Amino acid sequence: MEWIYQANDPLWPTVAGSVLIFLVVVILTRIVGLRSFAKFTAYDFAFTIAVGSIISSILTSSTTVVHGSVAIVTLLLLTFVFSSLQRRFQWVNQLISNKPLLLMKGPEILDKNLAHARVERSQLIAKLREANVIHFDQVLAVVLESTGDISVLHVGDDDDCSLGENILEGVREHP
Incomplete structure (x- = not known):
């Protein structure tokens, strides 16, 4: 039955991490905008997959909430920069889209x-x-x-x- 539950499972840290990372993602999405989770380009898709992987790492205690939050902030900043460059320069748009x-x-x-x-x-x-x-x-x-x-x-x-x-x-x- 150990595959169902183990006494040393970090249940409370997982609950706390879930709440914290949920709040981080909601706040960052409100700051950066809904564009952050759109799927217009290949990098949008890659971003969504990467954020999911980071959240999974946080919830399974492979990394800390702060470390994961910094990674998500970095990815959001990258998507913001690329979407801005995409609007400004046609060649970037053609390269990415x-x-x-x-x-x-x-x-x-x-x-x-x-x-x-x-x-x-x-x-x-x-x-x-x-x-x-x-x-x-x-x-x-x-x-x-x-x-x-x-x-x-x-x-x-x-x-x-x-x-x-x-x-x-x-x-x-x-x-």
């Missing part, structure tokens, strides 16, 4: 783009089903976003819509 990629243009599947993005046709069709697409003719566009999410822009059977002129701004048609 992936541009969205068109996977379907209307009812046409762009196989070359699927291959470039390493997305299987079956995965694309699964996303269409998730979006309640019944016929390919309902699809206006499918975009692999810079976050890795797939956006399905479609109309219902009775709708007769076209895409707004700016909705695909910044989306690559060719890899």
Whole structure:
């Protein structure tokens, strides 16, 4: 039964560390802003994973709350600096950010783009089903976003819509 509970488990320090690190993350997020946990770029994703790992280390007593908090503050500062540089300098934005990629243009599947993005046709069709697409003719566009999410822009059977002129701004048609 030692794998369930051991008398020397640091339960109270874990509870106290959880409360403290929760407060640190909430306060830092309020200071830096919600952008700190967005997933716009690869470094945003890496930041989120790193913070999770740091919090795990704190809660399992591998590191102290202060040490973990300093690591989280450093990562938040780095994301703040990179997002500021990204806004100021286009070349930094291009270096850090992936541009969205068109996977379907209307009812046409762009196989070359699927291959470039390493997305299987079956995965694309699964996303269409998730979006309640019944016929390919309902699809206006499918975009692999810079976050890795797939956006399905479609109309219902009775709708007769076209895409707004700016909705695909910044989306690559060719890899």
